[in-house]
Amino acid sequence: MSARANILGKLRNSLAGTTPRPDEFDERLVTAPWRYAPEDRIDRLRSLMEAVHTEVHQCRSDNWPELVAELLNKRNLTNLLCAPSKEHGRALQAYFEATEQKVELLAYDQPVEAWKEELFWNVEASLTGTLGGIAATGTLVLWPDRNEPRLMSLVPPVHIALLKASEIHDNLYDMMVAQDWAAGLPTNVLLVSGPSKTADIEQVLAYGAHGPRELIVLVLEDA
Amino acid sequence: MSQRIPVTELTPDFRGRAEEALADGQLRNNFRVAMDSLMTKRANAFPDADEREGLRELGNRIKAGALSRLPDLLEQLEQKLTENGVKVHWAETVEEANSLVHGIIEARKGSQVVKGKSMVSEEMEMNDYLAERGVECLESDMGEYIVQLDNEKPSHIIMPAIHKNARQVSKLFHDKLGEPETEDVNQLIQIGRRTLRRKFMEADVGVSGVNFAIAETGTLLLVENEGNGRMSTTAPPVHIAVTGIEKVVPNLRDVVPLVSLLTRSALGQPITTYVNLISGPRKPDELDGPEEVHLVLLDNGRTGAFADAQMRQTLNCIRCGACMNHCPVYTRVGGHTYGEVYPGPIGKIITPHMAGLDKVPDHPSASSLCGACGEVCPVKIPIPELLQRLRQENVKNPEQPQQVKGGGAKYSRTERWIWRGWQMLNTRPALYRSFLWAATRFRVLAPKKAGPWTENHSAPVPARRSLHDLAARHLDQNGGRPS
Amino acid sequence: MSQLFYDAAPNATRVSPEREADRHYPEKPEAVTLFGTCVVDLFFPEAGLDAIRLLEREGVRVHFPQEQSCCGQPAWTSGYRDEAKAVARAQLDILDQSGLPVVVPSGSCGGMFRHHYPALFADEPDTLKRVEALAERTFELTEFLLEVCRVQLADRGAPSKIALHTSCSARREMNTHLHARELLQQLEAVERVDHDHESECCGFGGTFSVRMPEVSGAMVKDKTRSLIDSGAVEMVTADGGCLMNINGSLEKQKESFRGRHLASFLWERTNGDNAGEVA
Numbered sequence: 001m002s003a004r005a006n007i008l009g010k011l012r013n014s015l016a017g018t019t020p021r022p023d024e025f026d027e028r029l030v031t032a033p034w035r036y037a038p039e040d041r042i043d044r045l046r047s048l049m050e051a052v053h054t055e056v057h058q059c060r061s062d063n064w065p066e067l068v069a070e071l072l073n074k075r076n077l078t079n080l081l082c083a084p085s086k087e088h089g090r091a092l093q094a095y096f097e098a099t100e101q102k103v104e105l106l107a108y109d110q111p112v113e114a115w116k117e118e119l120f121w122n123v124e125a126s127l128t129g130t131l132g133g134i135a136a137t138g139t140l141v142l143w144p145d146r147n148e149p150r151l152m153s154l155v156p157p158v159h160i161a162l163l164k165a166s167e168i169h170d171n172l173y174d175m176m177v178a179q180d181w182a183a184g185l186p187t188n189v190l191l192v193s194g195p196s197k198t199a200d201i202e203q204v205l206a207y208g209a210h211g212p213r214e215l216i217v218l219v220l221e222d223a
Numbered sequence: 224m225s226q227r228i229p230v231t232e233l234t235p236d237f238r239g240r241a242e243e244a245l246a247d248g249q250l251r252n253n254f255r256v257a258m259d260s261l262m263t264k265r266a267n268a269f270p271d272a273d274e275r276e277g278l279r280e281l282g283n284r285i286k287a288g289a290l291s292r293l294p295d296l297l298e299q300l301e302q303k304l305t306e307n308g309v310k311v312h313w314a315e316t317v318e319e320a321n322s323l324v325h326g327i328i329e330a331r332k333g334s335q336v337v338k339g340k341s342m343v344s345e346e347m348e349m350n351d352y353l354a355e356r357g358v359e360c361l362e363s364d365m366g367e368y369i370v371q372l373d374n375e376k377p378s379h380i381i382m383p384a385i386h387k388n389a390r391q392v393s394k395l396f397h398d399k400l401g402e403p404e405t406e407d408v409n410q411l412i413q414i415g416r417r418t419l420r421r422k423f424m425e426a427d428v429g430v431s432g433v434n435f436a437i438a439e440t441g442t443l444l445l446v447e448n449e450g451n452g453r454m455s456t457t458a459p460p461v462h463i464a465v466t467g468i469e470k471v472v473p474n475l476r477d478v479v480p481l482v483s484l485l486t487r488s489a490l491g492q493p494i495t496t497y498v499n500l501i502s503g504p505r506k507p508d509e510l511d512g513p514e515e516v517h518l519v520l521l522d523n524g525r526t527g528a529f530a531d532a533q534m535r536q537t538l539n540c541i542r543c544g545a546c547m548n549h550c551p552v553y554t555r556v557g558g559h560t561y562g563e564v565y566p567g568p569i570g571k572i573i574t575p576h577m578a579g580l581d582k583v584p585d586h587p588s589a590s591s592l593c594g595a596c597g598e599v600c601p602v603k604i605p606i607p608e609l610l611q612r613l614r615q616e617n618v619k620n621p622e623q624p625q626q627v628k629g630g631g632a633k634y635s636r637t638e639r640w641i642w643r644g645w646q647m648l649n650t651r652p653a654l655y656r657s658f659l660w661a662a663t664r665f666r667v668l669a670p671k672k673a674g675p676w677t678e679n680h681s682a683p684v685p686a687r688r689s690l691h692d693l694a695a696r697h698l699d700q701n702g703g704r705p706s
Numbered sequence: 707m708s709q710l711f712y713d714a715a716p717n718a719t720r721v722s723p724e725r726e727a728d729r730h731y732p733e734k735p736e737a738v739t740l741f742g743t744c745v746v747d748l749f750f751p752e753a754g755l756d757a758i759r760l761l762e763r764e765g766v767r768v769h770f771p772q773e774q775s776c777c778g779q780p781a782w783t784s785g786y787r788d789e790a791k792a793v794a795r796a797q798l799d800i801l802d803q804s805g806l807p808v809v810v811p812s813g814s815c816g817g818m819f820r821h822h823y824p825a826l827f828a829d830e831p832d833t834l835k836r837v838e839a840l841a842e843r844t845f846e847l848t849e850f851l852l853e854v855c856r857v858q859l860a861d862r863g864a865p866s867k868i869a870l871h872t873s874c875s876a877r878r879e880m881n882t883h884l885h886a887r888e889l890l891q892q893l894e895a896v897e898r899v900d901h902d903h904e905s906e907c908c909g910f911g912g913t914f915s916v917r918m919p920e921v922s923g924a925m926v927k928d929k930t931r932s933l934i935d936s937g938a939v940e941m942v943t944a945d946g947g948c949l950m951n952i953n954g955s956l957e958k959q960k961e962s963f964r965g966r967h968l969a970s971f972l973w974e975r976t977n978g979d980n981a982g983e984v985a
């Protein structure tokens with residue numbers, strides 16, 4: 001007998017003569033306490049994210065690249081990983097070229113094996129889009145894909161994320177249902193609620209454990 | 224690399240280890256401070272008692288619902304994961320699980336494993352198993368890394384190195400890594416970051432645990448704050464997840480309340496920094512992520528717990544650690560005193576099914592049944608009730624068939640007779656009253672030493688007259704009327 | 707608590723019981739039975755007598771069946787179910803003779819009647835009905851005074867500062883800490899001060915105190931330290947077990963600080979005479 005058959009057999013034997021319990025999920029419990037007026041969503045997300053060391057900026061579709069340049073220059077960063085295949089990547093590239101920024105724009109356009117060393121040690125910052133945000137917990141939702149792969153938001157020490165205000169949902173449940181996640185998930189879905197941190201020594205919070213030391217969120221208020 | 228902790232080698236029994244821990248002022252202080260802080264954080268994370276209680280009840284219903292159709296869910300999970308390209312393996316014992324993991328590593332000719340935090344891999348003692356076969360298995364959670372470096376085991380399921388303070392970590396990093404001493408926690412963490420970053424990059428295989436396995440979508444969900452979980456499951460070419468069979472939930476939406484309960488109960492966080500939902504290996508057009516993803520489903524005694532409807536409730540556990548944070552016994556003796564992978568109240572009720580009650584015969588008694596654990600459990604496991612049940616199993620006649628593995632270890636004919644005598648005294652009113660009469664009249668003869676009681680207390684001296692006497696006289700005088 | 711599962715299929719997957727609704731309290735009865743508890747019986751009988759006096763002052767007749775002994779808790783928490791059940795059955799028979807409401811001057815024993823007897827008799831449907839009726843009419847003393855008698859205490863004592871300790875089972879199974887606090891609040895000249903880790907267990911836990919004396923001893927030492935450091939002049943508690951544990955430890959440590967039973971404290975404060983006078 002295989003382990004599988006043994007395990008399933010034992011479990012079935014222990015349940016003999018019983019019926020499965022009914023589904024008692026009550027969506028009110030995970031939505032009602034977490035509803036916000038549309039105009040309060042940004043504030044809620046912002047205050048929660050700031051409480052865990054995230055820098056949040058409210059800006060517009062036409063001025064965010066300028067802000068990115070400013071943020072990078074302030075930190076003396078020399079390169080930024082972004083996706084030229086995406087609309088926001090192109091916008092950034094155009095702005096950087098037009099204003100002759102010194103920051104080098106890098107693209108994640110080859111399998112990680114081809115440039116792991118460089119990605120892990122030389123990339124200083126990255127910029128990605130998001131699928132949306134969650135006001136209840138101060139969370140960004142990322143669905144990495146070919147253009148913005150999984151390690152892009154994890155390995156560089158600074159991660160800048162673009163969040164459209166119109167895509168901030170009240171709570172995770174609402175977002176899942178609205179976008180019908182259950183119908184099919186990508187390889188990896190990420191909920192990100194701040195920069196990497198640990199409290200494993202004496203419960204003292206330290207940021208930049210293994211992932212980004214800094215998370216910067218740009219909320220596009222008109223998008 | 225040996226994973227044995229010196230403390231458990233030196234002192235074989237719970238009481239002995241407890242005595243040593245209690246005498247260690249530094250250790251006691253480290254735990255008291257940490258547990259106080261975790262209790263406060265949890266309380267602050269649930270400001271609304273109604274909301275909290277509603278959510279706990281929902282958590283309980285989801286887990287109970289899942290258990291009530293566990294075999295079907297496991298099959299559904301397997302099917303969905305397989306469709307998603309994840310290979311599913313089943314193991315009845317830790318030996319089988321280890322051998323499966325080693326087989327996967329061997330097939331890739333791997334020699335370096337980097338591990339995210341996983342209590343199931345601790346159950347398996349995977350590090351030892353792989354080390355013996357020439358595979359280096361490095362812990363990447365900061366706390367786990369610290370205890371591994373010191374050849375210890377975790378003392379807490381969420382905060383593995385909570386028994387150490389910054390000074391102790393600094394000395395450890397100095398001794399083992401040659402780093403300059405510093406008590407600045409930020410600097411200590413940066414030492415860990417540098418060391419482990421290279422390992423993430425070089426590792427052949429990443430191993431992780433699973434917080435929830437979602438049958439509906441074939442998804443493995445992991446929560447974490449550090450990013451080591453994401454690293455371990457994304458950077459190496461192979462990802463092996465190991466988990467107990469009880470971690471499966473029916474629907475994706477179920478994780479909304481469960482994650483909220485988990486992170487708020489464990490650390491007082493509304494959500495962890497990262498919630499990582501993995502539904503498969505790298506697709507042909509993707510540029511990173513592991514080429515292979517495996518899931519090892521481990522039994523290790525869980526089907527035994529499942530067979531007993533009362534003990535089945537132990538499988539509700541979502542491993543938040545709130546029960547230990549709130550336990551007055553754990554707070555005083557720390558996790559290593561328990562001598563097992565899972566310490567604290569939850570450890571006491573799940574270890575018997577894994578190791579056998581006869582391996583941990585003192586655990587059920589190491590509780591004042593104060594009820595703090597049951598009060599905070601996010602999935603409402605009636606921990607005190609289950610401890611009481613194990614006490615019954617402990618004292619059963621070992622010659623009778625046992626309902627819990629290793630039951631009857633504390634059977635004592637003498638103690639059984641003492642309780643029979645106690646029963647006689649308390650069911651025969653004339654006898655009981657004679658006892659009261661004698662105990663109060665001859666109170667001066669009360670022994671000055673009363674076994675372990677007088678280690679901590681003065682000898683108990685009965686009153687001059689029992690309440691039976693006082694009440695009879697009082698009610699007689701008043702003719703039973705209100706005075 | 708397990709009592710809610712007695713009608714489920716034996717191998718059905720269990721859920722936690724529905725949350726208990728706020729307890730509905732009856733009108734003040736003419737008479738009650740006092741269940742003294744074994745610890746009070748032998749070590750703190752004056753507290754039991756003061757409980758009788760407090761009840762009588764509220765116009766409630768008190769019965770004290772001489773056949774009563776112990777609620778059965780020590781054997782139950784030690785794993786000796788059959789022995790606990792035999793003793794529980796004896797008490798049930800005695801308390802059912804009059805069928806009067808039962809008042810218990812000890813929260814953990816009251817909790818035994820209300821929450822653990824149903825688990826003990828889960829397999830005896832007929833007895834279970836009687837057990838449920840007993841649970842329904844069992845009240846912890848402070849709860850009964852406050853919620854059923856709606857007592858109004860007139861403080862006649864000198865200003866004093868006290869700390870309150872509540873047994874864990876009473877706190878979690880009976881909400882006794884809230885009742886006791888409210889009663890103490892009625893005493894004008896009494897200031898109740900909080901003590902560090904007030905809700906934490908004193909380390910008694912019945913036989914835990916002798917099975918695990920090292921851990922139990924550490925717990926009671928911490929408890930006595932925080933009581934002494936609280937600035938209170940004495941401690942009151944409505945549980946005999948905790949009282950025996952805390953006072954025994956204080957005496958062993960040669961500390962002068964002491965605790966006493968809440969019933970005695972209330973009677974002394976409100977009667978004007980010396981309370982707890984033992985003939």
